[in-house]
Amino acid sequence: MPWCDDCSQFWNEKTLHEGGTCPSCGRAILTARKPVPWHFKLVLVAFAGYMVYRVYWLVQWLPHHI
Numbered sequence: 446m447p448w449c450d451d452c453s454q455f456w457n458e459k460t461l462h463e464g465g466t467c468p469s470c471g472r473a474i475l476t477a478r479k480p481v482p483w484h485f486k487l488v489l490v491a492f493a494g495y496m497v498y499r500v501y502w503l504v505q506w507l508p509h510h511i
């Protein structure tokens with residue numbers, strides 16, 4: 446829920462004015478959701494690569510240990 450500092454009040458997103466401004470004082474309180482940062486994607490890709498490596502390692506390791 447968007448919070449307006451000036452009015453010290455929570456607002457319903459539907460009651461906000463165009464552009465996410467406070468209906469009472471006009472302050473922009475609803476900021477657009479930030480896009481996913483590139484380094485977060487990098488972490489995901491690195492993690493996916495690591496998981497592939499671990500699965501590959503397990504597949505190689507398993508036949509020798511059963």
Ligand SMILES: [Zn+2]
Binds near residue numbers: 467
């Ligand atoms: Zn306000």
